[in-house]
Amino acid sequence: MPNTADLTGSLRSSPSRMVLWAWLALQLVVPTALLFAPSRPRPFGWQMYSATRPTPAFTLEWPGDSTGLLDINALLPRRRGEIAYARYVPPHLCAQDSTLRSVVVTERGKAPSRVMCP
Amino acid sequence: MPVRLFDDLGARTVSPRVLGNMRALVGVVAVAKSLILLDLAPRMLGPDALRVPWIFGLPQLDAQTVQIALVVWLVAAVAFLIGWQFRAAALLLAASIAVVLSSDQHFFQNHVYLLLLLVILLGFSAADGALSVSQRGGAAPQHVPGWPVTLIQWQVSIVYLFGALSKLNIDYLSGATTAGAWLNGATGSWLVGVAGSAGMITFSVASVVLELWLAFSLLSQTRRLAAIVVGVLFHLGLIVTIPERADLTIFSLLMFTAYLPPTAPSTTASRSAV
Numbered sequence: 050m051p052n053t054a055d056l057t058g059s060l061r062s063s064p065s066r067m068v069l070w071a072w073l074a075l076q077l078v079v080p081t082a083l084l085f086a087p088s089r090p091r092p093f094g095w096q097m098y099s100a101t102r103p104t105p106a107f108t109l110e111w112p113g114d115s116t117g118l119l120d121i122n123a124l125l126p127r128r129r130g131e132i133a134y135a136r137y138v139p140p141h142l143c144a145q146d147s148t149l150r151s152v153v154v155t156e157r158g159k160a161p162s163r164v165m166c167p
Numbered sequence: 168m169p170v171r172l173f174d175d176l177g178a179r180t181v182s183p184r185v186l187g188n189m190r191a192l193v194g195v196v197a198v199a200k201s202l203i204l205l206d207l208a209p210r211m212l213g214p215d216a217l218r219v220p221w222i223f224g225l226p227q228l229d230a231q232t233v234q235i236a237l238v239v240w241l242v243a244a245v246a247f248l249i250g251w252q253f254r255a256a257a258l259l260l261a262a263s264i265a266v267v268l269s270s271d272q273h274f275f276q277n278h279v280y281l282l283l284l285l286v287i288l289l290g291f292s293a294a295d296g297a298l299s300v301s302q303r304g305g306a307a308p309q310h311v312p313g314w315p316v317t318l319i320q321w322q323v324s325i326v327y328l329f330g331a332l333s334k335l336n337i338d339y340l341s342g343a344t345t346a347g348a349w350l351n352g353a354t355g356s357w358l359v360g361v362a363g364s365a366g367m368i369t370f371s372v373a374s375v376v377l378e379l380w381l382a383f384s385l386l387s388q389t390r391r392l393a394a395i396v397v398g399v400l401f402h403l404g405l406i407v408t409i410p411e412r413a414d415l416t417i418f419s420l421l422m423f424t425a426y427l428p429p430t431a432p433s434t435t436a437s438r439s440a441v
Binding site for chain 2: 064069072073076077080081084089090092093094095096097098099100101124125126127129131132136137138141145
């Protein structure tokens with residue numbers, strides 16, 4: 050049995066039930082909402098190994114019609130399924146190589162898109 | 168159960184040793200994860216590395232600041248582990264994890280997020296009341312508030328629950344996702360070869376059922392012991408079949424935090440018996 054002094058001290062130092070319920074509600078609401086997101090996995094949704102999101106292919110184009118295929122593994126020490134690489138990789142490649150003219154992004158189920166370097 | 172939980176959040180008390188054990192386990196994981204990230208950081212933050220902000224176009228923390236945050240993470244994790252200046256250590260540890268997480272989407276991993284949540288919950292608890300250097304002298308209380316234990320037990324069940332619900336899609340249930348993860352390692356590749364496509368569908372459906380069962384059974388007083396045994400085997404299976412062993416070990420240890428309390432949250436016996 051707890052002694053009275055322990056219990057009084059214990060309960061005094063507990064946060065209000067409202068705060069505890071708010072914490073629990075947040076932990077339920079966020080992953081529930083993310084179940085309805087258009088793609089999986091999403092961060093903060095506890096969607097580990099729930100789906101595979103194939104990394105797009107990136108074709109580099111230089112002036113004079115010379116091209117090359119990017120090895121994404123050389124660019125990323127850690128690849129994450131949650132990240133939409135099609136959005137982030139082309140600007141990065143353009144910034145890295147000032148001679149690059151454009152990057153063609155090929156994603157599964159979509160038509161290839163060309164991103165012009167500035 | 169929800170009504171009982173409402174009572175439990177305010178009224179449950181636990182032995183300080185329960186929270187001390189949880190703190191020690193989370194502390195060990197926090198130290199290990201900081202060492203792994205410190206080793207990986209130069210490649211993730213190098214000048215040629217692709218940095219991915221949480222909001223497109225937003226400026227990011229520079230590499231040096233992130234590395235300083237990782238060192239703070241390591242030091243705070245050691246203090247958290249041994250219970251030295253516990254509140255300050257927990258605050259510093261949570262802040263440094265949050266800084267690293269927010270610096271780049273590549274630092275997001277579900278177990279790092281879980282680590283952050285557990286550090287916050289334990290940081291507000293009396294988790295330095297046992298197995299701690301700050302415990303010296305003075306009479307230690309026999310019982311401390313049990314709400315952090317309850318919330319951690321619920322948190323881990325939430326992880327299992329949404330782990331299962333998010334797998335209810337064709338890609339996963341067809342076995343393709345599991346095969347994709349297993350094919351990266353020798354044991355998994357062998358299993359994929361033996362199981363065939365029908366076997367992979369069975370494995371995938373079974374894993375969803377298992378995670379759902381764990382989510383509810385860990386909160387049940389009557390099924391708790393069985394759930395702990397099954398859960399440990401399930402995590403060992405993950406570690407053996409999927410080659411991301413260090414990350415999966417860390418994830419498993421964090422999930423085991425909720426296996427440590429001797430009782431489920433919403434039971435009369437748990438009020439003061441542990």
